[in-house]
Amino acid sequence: MPIKRRTTYFIYPTIKEQSNDIHNLLNNEDEDGEDGDVFGRIEETSNYLNIKASFSKPLSKQEKFQIDVNELESTYNELFKMIGLLTIQYSPMSHGTPITKTIFNEYYNLKTQGLRINIAPQNVNSFKQYESVSDLTMNLLYKLMDIEQTPQLGMFFHNQWFRSQLFEQDVDLSILIKLWRSLIPNVSFPLTKSDLKTITSFELILNNDKIDFITYHETITNSNKISKNGDIFQEIGVFKIESLIIDDYDSCISGIRTSIPSKDENLTFIPTLLYLNSNHQSLNGFTSNHELIEPYGLHPTYKVSINNDTAYDYDFKPMDECKLLFNLDLPSNIILDKYQISNLVEFKSFNISNEMDLELPVYKINNSGSSILIHLNDSIIDEFKEFTIPLHLRYATPMFENDSFTSIIPTGNLYWSCPITSEEQNLISNSIFYERRLSIDSFEDNVKLYHIPNIGDNYLSIVQPTGNLSQGELIEFVTVICLISSLVYLIKKLLL
Amino acid sequence: MPLIVQTINDFKIPRMSTKFLLATSLIARIAFLIFGIYQDKYMKLPYTDIDYFVFTDASRFVFQNESPYLRDTYRYTPLLAWLLLPCNYWFEFGYLIIKILQFNKKNTNLSLLWLWNPMVITISTRGSSESIMTIVVLLITYHAMHNNIIISGLLSGLAIHLKIYPVIYIPAILLTINSTQSFKQPITLDRLLFIISTVVSFGALTALMYYYYGWEYLNEAYLYHLIRLDHRHNFSIYNIALYFNSYTEKSSLKFFGDFLKLEKLAFIPQLSLSAVLIPLTLANINLPSCLFIQTFTFITFNKVITSQYFIWFLCFLPMYLSTTTISLKKGVILIIGWVLTQALWLYYGYKLEFLGEIGIFTFGIWSSSCIFFIWNCYMIGEFITDVREQGHTNVEVQGVTD
Numbered sequence: 001m002p003i004k005r006r007t008t009y010f011i012y013p014t015i016k017e018q019s020n021d022i023h024n025l026l027n028n029e030d031e032d033g034e035d036g037d038v039f040g041r042i043e044e045t046s047n048y049l050n051i052k053a054s055f056s057k058p059l060s061k062q063e064k065f066q067i068d069v070n071e072l073e074s075t076y077n078e079l080f081k082m083i084g085l086l087t088i089q090y091s092p093m094s095h096g097t098p099i100t101k102t103i104f105n106e107y108y109n110l111k112t113q114g115l116r117i118n119i120a121p122q123n124v125n126s127f128k129q130y131e132s133v134s135d136l137t138m139n140l141l142y143k144l145m146d147i148e149q150t151p152q153l154g155m156f157f158h159n160q161w162f163r164s165q166l167f168e169q170d171v172d173l174s175i176l177i178k179l180w181r182s183l184i185p186n187v188s189f190p191l192t193k194s195d196l197k198t199i200t201s202f203e204l205i206l207n208n209d210k211i212d213f214i215t216y217h218e219t220i221t222n223s224n225k226i227s228k229n230g231d232i233f234q235e236i237g238v239f240k241i242e243s244l245i246i247d248d249y250d251s252c253i254s255g256i257r258t259s260i261p262s263k264d265e266n267l268t269f270i271p272t273l274l275y276l277n278s279n280h281q282s283l284n285g286f287t288s289n290h291e292l293i294e295p296y297g298l299h300p301t302y303k304v305s306i307n308n309d310t311a312y313d314y315d316f317k318p319m320d321e322c323k324l325l326f327n328l329d330l331p332s333n334i335i336l337d338k339y340q341i342s343n344l345v346e347f348k349s350f351n352i353s354n355e356m357d358l359e360l361p362v363y364k365i366n367n368s369g370s371s372i373l374i375h376l377n378d379s380i381i382d383e384f385k386e387f388t389i390p391l392h393l394r395y396a397t398p399m400f401e402n403d404s405f406t407s408i409i410p411t412g413n414l415y416w417s418c419p420i421t422s423e424e425q426n427l428i429s430n431s432i433f434y435e436r437r438l439s440i441d442s443f444e445d446n447v448k449l450y451h452i453p454n455i456g457d458n459y460l461s462i463v464q465p466t467g468n469l470s471q472g473e474l475i476e477f478v479t480v481i482c483l484i485s486s487l488v489y490l491i492k493k494l495l496l
Numbered sequence: 497m498p499l500i501v502q503t504i505n506d507f508k509i510p511r512m513s514t515k516f517l518l519a520t521s522l523i524a525r526i527a528f529l530i531f532g533i534y535q536d537k538y539m540k541l542p543y544t545d546i547d548y549f550v551f552t553d554a555s556r557f558v559f560q561n562e563s564p565y566l567r568d569t570y571r572y573t574p575l576l577a578w579l580l581l582p583c584n585y586w587f588e589f590g591y592l593i594i595k596i597l598q599f600n601k602k603n604t605n606l607s608l609l610w611l612w613n614p615m616v617i618t619i620s621t622r623g624s625s626e627s628i629m630t631i632v633v634l635l636i637t638y639h640a641m642h643n644n645i646i647i648s649g650l651l652s653g654l655a656i657h658l659k660i661y662p663v664i665y666i667p668a669i670l671l672t673i674n675s676t677q678s679f680k681q682p683i684t685l686d687r688l689l690f691i692i693s694t695v696v697s698f699g700a701l702t703a704l705m706y707y708y709y710g711w712e713y714l715n716e717a718y719l720y721h722l723i724r725l726d727h728r729h730n731f732s733i734y735n736i737a738l739y740f741n742s743y744t745e746k747s748s749l750k751f752f753g754d755f756l757k758l759e760k761l762a763f764i765p766q767l768s769l770s771a772v773l774i775p776l777t778l779a780n781i782n783l784p785s786c787l788f789i790q791t792f793t794f795i796t797f798n799k800v801i802t803s804q805y806f807i808w809f810l811c812f813l814p815m816y817l818s819t820t821t822i823s824l825k826k827g828v829i830l831i832i833g834w835v836l837t838q839a840l841w842l843y844y845g846y847k848l849e850f851l852g853e854i855g856i857f858t859f860g861i862w863s864s865s866c867i868f869f870i871w872n873c874y875m876i877g878e879f880i881t882d883v884r885e886q887g888h889t890n891v892e893v894q895g896v897t898d
Contacts, residue, residue: 203643297850339553358568361727363743395727396745403855418726466811467857472740472748475862476758479737480749482866486873487765490793493880494769494777 003067003187005234006432007226009051010060010253011041012241038238038255044267049260051156051224051238060226061217062104065190065232069209072183076140083137084122085161086206087438090115090175091458104216113410113459115171116329117141118438120157120161122208135160142168144182145175158371161438163353165329165369190232191215194222207436213437228260228267235259237275251276275431277424279441283416283450285309286381290411290454292462293388300462302328302389304414306381306452321419324376327440328389328412331369333362333405333464335392341372348375348388361395373440389395398467409460413440416450424448521617528621551576551625561814563709571716573657574705576625616810626804629659630811636662637784637812640669647689653697657705660721661808664767664794666694668775668786675780726759729861731801731841731850733869734762736862738799759799765798778880781887782819786813789879796872820879821885829876837868 036320041059043050053059069080080086091113116434121133138155147166155164180189191199198217205212226236239255254277286308293301305328330336338353353371358362372389380387396405420428425446428434441447504556532543554564554577564577616627626857632655639648648669655662669692674684705713726732727739738759741747770793778786791809795801820827844860847853853860 134797175712222892297852298848299850335562339549341648359728360725361739364725383610395739398740403857463852463854465852465854465857467736467739468855469740469744469748471858472744475740475858476737479733480758482733482869483765486870489873490769490876490880491773493877494773 003065003069003190003232005190006062006064006066006237006293008062008064008237009041009220009224010062010239010241011038012060037188038240038267042238042256042269046228048228049226049236049258049267051222051226051236053220054220054365059224060104061220062190063195063213063215063217065183065193065213067211067213069206070212072211073185076183078353079133079137079140080206080211081209082123082133083119083206084208085118085120085436086137086204087118088115088179088204089117089141090171090173090199090203091201092172104218105269113408115145115147115166115175117155117164118158118161119155120438120442121161123300123454130160131157131162138162138164141179143239145171145178147171156370158353159373160471161442163371165331173199173202176213176215179204183211187232195224203435203437205435205437212435226260230260233259233261237272237274239272250271274433275427276433277428277431278433279425279428279447280415280449280451282453286412286452287455288452289456289457290410290460292460295461298393298464300334300391300393302391302409302412302460304412305386305387305421308381308385319418322416322436323418324378324381324414325417325440326372326374326376326387326412326414328374329369329371329410330391331407331409332356332365333394333396333407334369334409334462335394336370336372337390339393340390344385344390346377348377350374358392361397363397365394393462393464396464396466398469398472400469403468404492405464405466405467406408407462407464409462411454411456411458413459414452414454415440416443416452418450420446420448422446520572523619524617528617532621547625555579563712565712565716567673571720572625572659573701574709574713575658575701576628579628601616613810616807625658626807629655629662632658632808632820633662633787633808634811636665636669637787637815640672641675641783644688645673645690646693649693650697652690652694653699654701656694656698657701660718661791661794664771664790665787666691667771668779668783668790671775671779672783675698704866726800729857730800731803731838731865731868733865734799735865736857739857762797762799766794769797770794770872774880778883780889781883784812784815785819785879785883785886788816789876792879793876796869796876816879819886820882821889822882826878830878833871834875837864837871840864841868 002075029156041052041057043052048311051059069077071077072080101485117138119134119137121130121137124130124133134155142164153163157163175200178191179198195215195217198220199215200218201216203212203214203216205214226234235257236259237255237257239253242255252273254271255272257272258269260448269431289305289307291303291305293303335356335358337358338350338352338355341347341350351373351386354369356370374389376387535543550567550570551572554567554570554572554574554886557566558564558574558577564574570577598689632651636648636651636655639651652662652666652669655665668688670687673686677684677687705717719783725742726735727742729735729739737748741757741759746752747757752758770790774790775786775795778789788809791812795805795808822830839865841861844856844864850863
């Protein structure tokens with residue numbers, strides 16, 4: 001089976017290293033021994049390769065499995081060839097993700113809480129076909145992931161492709177295994193149970209004839225043993241990150257890589273320099289806080305505050321061509337009133353994908369949610385340091401034995417979108433970490449996004465009061481009694 | 497003119513001139529308007545009614561030669577959007593139209609219940625269209641009482657075109673035309689003239705709007721109101737039951753079965769009282785009081801009640817009070833009860849809407865709407881007794897005169 005596996009480990013600096021001048025560490029060994037070094041983390045025996053990790057010296061890992069579409073289960077490969085561009089992303093809810101501590105900058109700046117599927121069929125002849133193929137695929141994927149179809153899972157047209165989102169908490173990482181087993185039934189799922197425990201997010205990216213399954217393991221505290229006699233071609237890389245804060249947008253990291261199975265008894269390690277530049281970077285020195293202004297009642301206000309750490313003297317100066325943008329995805333129980341938003345002066349312009357009815361309760365809406373992309377005035381960064389978006393809650397579904405309903409809003413993306421040259425884009429596109437995802441910058445050529453990362457939770461919870469159906473009979477009975485007795489009373493007054 | 501209240505028996509207030517009343521009420525409205533602009537800009541809770549933005553957005557579409565129904569939630573006759581066309585030049589102009597229309601009536605001291613009424617001032621200066629409705633309704637009353645049959649018919653058609661509810665006034669007005677006519681031979685030329693002029697006016701306006709906006713107009717302005725989902729909290733006693741039924745799509749009560757629904761039956765008590773029994777009993781005793789009670793009853797039994805609807809009956813209040821036999825003490829108790837039961841609901845409404853408090857749908861919103869409903873019914877009962885008393889007195893006076 002022609003599956004390529006690429007496992008990339010990232011060694012973070014130890015606490016001691018962090019306190020030292022990072023530039024002096026480039027060629028020096030760790031004072032504690034060799035564990036801070038790339039080779040200090042690798043142990044090779046005749047049967048396996050051991051990548052050492054512990055609580056005090058954790059690792060990060062990215063696993064990537066690349067499969068040719070022709071190798072998929074025959075039922076699906078024709079459909080996937082027709083689609084060409086598909087991205088499935090899943091990240092569970094998390095609290096206060098420390099964005100600067102991850103190497104997965106590109107992905108972390110794009111991910112959402114929950115499950116998101118983007119489909120842009122490339123080999124269709126009309127928009128009708130574009131929509132029907134998207135719909136068919138969306139339904140198929142939910143079926144493969146064993147997710148029960150509910151009205152909230154409907155898809156909507158987002159920018160130039162179809163999107164479906166699911167924020168519910170009862171979806172978990174088992175959907176990855178289910179997808180694998182359905183699409184590639186002949187190959188057993190290659191990750192071990194301990195690997196599964198450390199997955200923080202995963203992606204499935206279909207780019208024409210290739211499918212990438214990518215898993216992200218943010219923190220690994222147990223050593224990883226890799227058999228040297230595996231039946232899948234596997235490339236392994238171990239790289240050292242010199243600083244938790246990567247302050248150069250155009251930087252490299254060094255390490256080694258090898259591949260198994262190998263013809264030689266001992267593995268050959270090739271020193272490698274990795275180019276880190278990507279279309280998505282975190283804007284150094286800037287962070288944002290996302291919150292709902294309390295109390296919010298049935299009309300929450302989403303507030304974004306921007307913090308600028310003046311201790312850093314970073315060289316990012318937005319060019320005139322740069323646009324300050326904010327993208328927010330919302331579940332179907334939240335209403336964006338375009339008429340109200342159009343009166344807000346801090347917004348230059350905005351676009352709502354999947355506009356929905358402004359009045360109906362959530363149980364009458366057959367949509368997965370909506371999305372807003374706002375072009376903000378630059379003065380928000382320089383002067384006001386905050387902005388708000390008015391939201392409205394739909395009436396929630398009345399429930400038995402419960403007086404409230406909790407919904408989730410994944411926090412939005414705040415970023416500068418800046419044009420870059422074709423040469424720079426070529427360099428980025430040739431990086432081994434480059435993935436062509438369907439995301440906020442898709443179908444925009446030669447742009448680089450400088451994200452102002454959210455330092456809080458990656459989601460906000462909204463607790464909304466709802467009617468208690470167990471009291472429905474009492475309510476209707478007393479209502480009818482009141483009406484009848486009042487009618488009789490008034491007729492008596494009128495006629496007697 | 498019957499709209500003028502000539503005497504105030506219970507209040508010992510020096511008679512104020514019309515100019516003074518108009519000037520002070522104008523000042524009050526300007527003050528409220530300016531405060532509203534300030535509140536919109538600086539306070540969390542906006543002053544301007546959301547409907548005003550709906551109207552102005554709709555008129556913007558009309559201004560651009562497009563349908564006002566391109567504006568979501570615009571479910572009125574396009575006439576309202578046409579009226580606000582000048583807003584596309586000057587936003588605040590809409591308020592002025594409404595105020596000018598409000599002032600287009602005479603008044604004496606009791607009219608200050610309308611002119612100085614903070615609720616009326618607030619609702620009209622927030623940009624609500626209800627004030628336009630009330631002036632049309634008052635004109636109908638005036639012309640009906642002056643036997644200007646065709647004019648009152650034409651105005652009735654306009655009123656029903658603007659909002660459907662004034663249709664309940666038709667039986668009352670018909671009964672006052674040729675009031676001595678036998679029930680066995682109800683058809684008279686004047687009554688026919690009134691009906692024809694109403695139908696012509698309503699039909700012409702509706703046809704004109706249909707000509708411009710087609711089925712979309714009929715759907716949004718009329719048919720929508722037949723199938724609308726009244727799930728959001730409001731003063732109506734039906735509200736929470738309808739919220740639940742809109743989800744379950746059936747009644748919670750077994751004896752209603754799967755097909756019979758509370759919302760389908762709601763018009764029975766509402767229309768039987770407001771459009772049939774009250775006009776039959778009270779129209780020929782005192783038409784404005786009858787219209788007042790009809791409106792009060794129609795709103796009390798409606799599936800949706802918001803504060804703006806109160807304007808519909810408040811415009812009749814000065815005329816009703818001018819002939820009432822209810823004592824001052826009892827009147828004050830009735831009003832205090834009405835305000836308190838309303839305030840109780842508003843207290844829970846605020847907690848739900850702005851604080852998101854959990855667990856108050858049943859014992860909070862619904863229970864207070866029941867109390868408000870019961871008090872309203874008690875008030876209607878008192879009003880009915882009051883007008884019937886007037887009828888007996890009139891008969892006695894007539895008997896003495898004869």
